[in-house]
Amino acid sequence: MTTAPILELVDVSAGYGAFRALFGVSFAVPAGTAVAIVGPNGAGKTTVARVCSGLVQPTSGRVLVDGDDVTGAATHQVARRGVAHAPEGRSVFATLSVEENLTLSFRQAFGRTGTGDGLARAYELFPRLGERRRQLAGSLSGGEQRMLTLARVLVLEPRLLVADELSLGLAPIVTEDVYRTLGRVRAAGTALLIVEQHLDHALAIADEVVVLDRGEVGFVGPAHELGDRAASFLSAHEETV
Ligand SMILES: Nc1ncnc2c1ncn2[C@@H]1O[C@H](COP(=O)(O)OP(=O)(O)OP(=O)(O)O)[C@@H](O)[C@H]1O
Numbered sequence: 566m567t568t569a570p571i572l573e574l575v576d577v578s579a580g581y582g583a584f585r586a587l588f589g590v591s592f593a594v595p596a597g598t599a600v601a602i603v604g605p606n607g608a609g610k611t612t613v614a615r616v617c618s619g620l621v622q623p624t625s626g627r628v629l630v631d632g633d634d635v636t637g638a639a640t641h642q643v644a645r646r647g648v649a650h651a652p653e654g655r656s657v658f659a660t661l662s663v664e665e666n667l668t669l670s671f672r673q674a675f676g677r678t679g680t681g682d683g684l685a686r687a688y689e690l691f692p693r694l695g696e697r698r699r700q701l702a703g704s705l706s707g708g709e710q711r712m713l714t715l716a717r718v719l720v721l722e723p724r725l726l727v728a729d730e731l732s733l734g735l736a737p738i739v740t741e742d743v744y745r746t747l748g749r750v751r752a753a754g755t756a757l758l759i760v761e762q763h764l765d766h767a768l769a770i771a772d773e774v775v776v777l778d779r780g781e782v783g784f785v786g787p788a789h790e791l792g793d794r795a796a797s798f799l800s801a802h803e804e805t806v
């Protein structure tokens with residue numbers, strides 16, 4: 566018997582009101598693997614990430630976690646099954662300090678007594694956050710805010726991390742840092758679903774690639790089999806972003 570993937574989307578369509586953003590999207594994230602979703606702006610990558618964490622509900626199709634149908638489940642129910650979502654953009658509480666942001670997440674997950682250990686792990690992962698623990702999150706640099714977003718979910722030791730555009734707007738050196746951290750997280754057994762516009766970052770870490778174009782899957786398969794056509798389409802696009 567083969568083990569069910571941690572996450573599977575089966576023929577998922579979804580949208581916002583009357584607008585349809587995804588059309589029959591299917592792919593799976595097997596345990597311990599890294600899958601990258603790439604594609605141009607507006608292709609539906611963020612919408613896929615939202616479907617995976619329960620933020621957007623499919624209009625048809627199914628979402629499976631460990632082979633169990635969780636279609637329609639709320640975000641906290643999906644999170645409880647070990648799926649964590651680091652959303653796009655600056656998803657921190659701007660008027661709270663770094664430590665207050667972290668405390669909010671960890672108290673919910675570990676209770677009052679486990680919060681101190683959670684903070685220690687966050688500062689170990691990202692020493693910069695430790696140095697800036699009293700600073701208001703809204704005044705952190707873009708890269709530091711991405712670190713804070715990541716720390717809030719990584720310390721929970723998810724079984725699957727859905728990370729949306731972690732490198733967006735970051736200096737190359739910070740991006741390398743973030744990807745090194747993702748590499749360590751993966752080595753520790755966490756599966757990754759990474760939304761990434763930069764093909765080279767995606768290919769460096771992913772076993773499998775899903776290419777989305779206008780809400781449809783154009784290619785899904787091992788990163789090394791990504792066809793020349795898809796690769797040249799994506800790298801041509803990359804020069805324009
Ligand atoms: N909250 C929303 N309400 C209405 N339409 C939305 C919403 N979010 C996304 N869309 C639309 O859905 C489509 C897919 O958007 P999505 O954010 O998933 O694309 P993306 O591939 O992540 O793009 P990007 O690379 O720019 O982040 C776009 O046409 C977008 O305008």
Ligand SMILES: [Mg+2]
Nearest residue numbers: 610611653730
């Ligand atoms: Mg997006």
